[in-house]
Amino acid sequence: MSDIKIYLDLSEEIQQLLADNGITIEDILRHENIDVSDVKKGVMPQNCGENNRDKGLVTFILASSFLLAKIGCAISTALNSSSGKTVNESKEHLGKDVVIFKFTLEVTINKQDSTR
Amino acid sequence: MKNKAFLIGVNTYDLRYAERDANLMKTCLEKHRYEIIKPYKKERHSILEQFEYMLEKCGQTDNVIFYFSGHGFLERGELCLVLDETSSKFSNGIMISEIIKPFKHFIMANKLVVLDCCHSSAATDYLNSFNSLDDTTRVLTSSDRMESSKEIGEFEASFLTYQIHKALTSGVSKICINKKITIDKLYEFLVDETNEYNYENKKSLSKPIPIPNLFGNVRTFEIVTCDESVEDLEFYKVTEDALEKLVEAKKSFFPNEPTHKEISLKRDLHARQEAVKQIYQIKNNNTDILKNIIEEACEYVQLKDIMPDKKSRESFYRHIFIFLTTWLTESLKNDVSMPLDNFIEYSEHLNIRPMLFVDVLDIIGKEKLDDLRLPESSKKVVSIYLDSLVNKIKVVLQYE
Numbered sequence: 001m002s003d004i005k006i007y008l009d010l011s012e013e014i015q016q017l018l019a020d021n022g023i024t025i026e027d028i029l030r031h032e033n034i035d036v037s038d039v040k041k042g043v044m045p046q047n048c049g050e051n052n053r054d055k056g057l058v059t060f061i062l063a064s065s066f067l068l069a070k071i072g073c074a075i076s077t078a079l080n081s082s083s084g085k086t087v088n089e090s091k092e093h094l095g096k097d098v099v100i101f102k103f104t105l106e107v108t109i110n111k112q113d114s115t116r
Numbered sequence: 117m118k119n120k121a122f123l124i125g126v127n128t129y130d131l132r133y134a135e136r137d138a139n140l141m142k143t144c145l146e147k148h149r150y151e152i153i154k155p156y157k158k159e160r161h162s163i164l165e166q167f168e169y170m171l172e173k174c175g176q177t178d179n180v181i182f183y184f185s186g187h188g189f190l191e192r193g194e195l196c197l198v199l200d201e202t203s204s205k206f207s208n209g210i211m212i213s214e215i216i217k218p219f220k221h222f223i224m225a226n227k228l229v230v231l232d233c234c235h236s237s238a239a240t241d242y243l244n245s246f247n248s249l250d251d252t253t254r255v256l257t258s259s260d261r262m263e264s265s266k267e268i269g270e271f272e273a274s275f276l277t278y279q280i281h282k283a284l285t286s287g288v289s290k291i292c293i294n295k296k297i298t299i300d301k302l303y304e305f306l307v308d309e310t311n312e313y314n315y316e317n318k319k320s321l322s323k324p325i326p327i328p329n330l331f332g333n334v335r336t337f338e339i340v341t342c343d344e345s346v347e348d349l350e351f352y353k354v355t356e357d358a359l360e361k362l363v364e365a366k367k368s369f370f371p372n373e374p375t376h377k378e379i380s381l382k383r384d385l386h387a388r389q390e391a392v393k394q395i396y397q398i399k400n401n402n403t404d405i406l407k408n409i410i411e412e413a414c415e416y417v418q419l420k421d422i423m424p425d426k427k428s429r430e431s432f433y434r435h436i437f438i439f440l441t442t443w444l445t446e447s448l449k450n451d452v453s454m455p456l457d458n459f460i461e462y463s464e465h466l467n468i469r470p471m472l473f474v475d476v477l478d479i480i481g482k483e484k485l486d487d488l489r490l491p492e493s494s495k496k497v498v499s500i501y502l503d504s505l506v507n508k509i510k511v512v513l514q515y516e
Contacts, residue, residue, distance in 0.1 A: 012262040019193035019238070019261075041189065041201075043129045051269035052321075056234035057129060057189045057198065 002097070006068060007044060007060045008075070009102040017083055017105075025059045025075065032074035038062035045094055072101055079103065117177040117225065119150040119340070122167055126158055126186035128201045133267050137185035137232060137277040144284040145181070148340035158199050160208050167215065171222045179226040179337070182215055185274055188233030188265075195238040197231075216242040220253055226337040227253040228299060232276045237261045240331045254299055254332030256306075263326040275325050279309045284340065299337040303330040 008025060010018070018024065026039050041057040061071060068091075076087040086106035093099055123145075125138025142152050153170050155163045167182070174180055187198040195212040212231075216239065219227050231239055236257035243255060258265040258276035271278040283291055283305045291301045306328045314324040 015190065015262055019190045022192040024192060041129070041198075053131065053267045053269075054234065054264040055131065055134075055187055055232075055267060055274065056264040057187050 003062045004065050004097045004099055005060050006063055007058055007100045009100050011104040013105045014103055021082055028075055028078040045098055119179045121145045121150045121181040122153045122170055123183045126199055128187050128198050133273050134185040137274050140273055140277055140281040141183050144281045160199055160210055164214055168218050171218055174224050176223050178224050180224050181228045183230040185232040185277055188235050190235050190238055195235055212239045213242050229255045232258045232265055232274045234259055234264045235261055237329050243331055251333040254337055257329045259326040266325055276328055279306050296338045297340045299339055
């Protein structure tokens with residue numbers, strides 16, 4: 001089975017969380033015994049053709065499609081335990097070989113505050 | 117005291133303008149007499165070696181700028197400046213601490229780190245490390261710690277760099293105070309320009325351009341000293357040396373001149389024929405036309421468009437010639453660097469738009485300088501002024 005490119009689209013909050021804790025996506029995957037030799041940096045595919053381009057890089061993983069769920073689960077679990085918040089994940093397929101995996105932290109609303 | 121700048125621009129991962137950014141910085145800093153060092157190899161080891169070598173050669177009174185444009189990312193919370201895309205582990209990236217540490221170690225008058233990359237404000241994590249006694253380092257960044265910087269297709273440059281270049285070239289008159297441009301004043305300019313751009317493009321931008329940040333102590337840093345030779349020039353004793361300085365000074369004579377691109381856009385918006393038609397609609401009487409020419413039309417209407425009669429034009433030329441020679445003589449007597457604003461004010465006082473002088477200046481030329489009855493050396497000055505006016509206005513008009 002040929003590899004697919006899994007781009008990780010992490011929210012600002014998650015990036016901050018990783019930076020604050022001095023950990024990387026590779027660390028998380030390594031911890032879950034996932035081979036990290038094909039973890040790379042690149043540009044979001046949607047960003048490539050744009051007139052105004054972001055100067056940021058994202059992480060992408062070259063992996064077989066059956067690893068997709070495992071990778072998602074590993075990242076969500078790790079982020080959940082670091083932040084104490086629920087991690088939302090969603091997938092977007094761009095063609096046959098490219099998947100964008102989006103992770104955000106759920107915003108918790110304090111009910112008492114919200115009714116004021 | 118010397119000014120030095122170490123400039124790096126790297127087009128990696130689909131970036132198009134990072135190298136051009138470094139060239140833009142080179143152009144505007146060279147104009148302000150900075151010595152430019154651009155690393156000949158985009159390799160981590162080589163860059164760091166050259167950077168430290170430059171710092172070693174700096175004196176205690178020097179001003180130094182480190183500049184980077186390219187991709188930046190956070191590696192375990194530390195900003196990494198990307199130099200190539202061959203290594204997934206970025207062994208060829210520069211960690212920002214590798215720049216700040218030597219920067220803070222060496223004693224110099226002022227040190228500025230300019231980062232035009234994503235996550236650039238993460239660099240400030242190290243601002244208070246390494247040498248806490250150092251209070252001369254400031255960091256100017258294009259984005260916040262978690263923000264992305266942008267390359268703008270329309271500018272063919274990264275946003276921050278484009279605005280710095282603009283500030284130090286066409287924007288000098290706005291930010292130069294007492295012949296000095298300080299980092300604080302530059303920063304104010306950058307923030308204003310960013311807010312303005314975001315406001316004007318709020319519909320087309322998916323995300324606003326990040327507001328630049330300036331970190332460091334409260335000491336202000338004179339990035340450049342504006343040309344002081346012009347005002348100090350004694351008009352009636354013009355030396356060859358002073359003339360050379362004047363030639364340099366004239367380059368910034370029309371600081372707000374629009375770029376060719378801006379002119380093309382304007383030309384698209386207001387076709388020349390359309391403008392001429394408008395003028396005739398406003399006034400049918402030739403004698404009053406000059407008082408009522410609309411601003412946009414002025415920029416690309418020639419005198420013959422509104423004064424088809426040759427005799428009228430000649431009479432107008434004579435009038436302008438008297439005015440121009442008076443202006444030149446007065447300005448040269450009083451202050452060689454009489455700014456363009458005064459010139460515009462003067463011409464408006466006479467109800468004449470300065471853009472129309474292009475025709476006049478072409479006709480006057482240097483051969484008419486004899487009429488000025490000025491000393492020989494002063495005629496040279498006038499000649500330079502005329503050249504400057506003709507050339508600059510020609511650029512403005514894309515005059516053929």
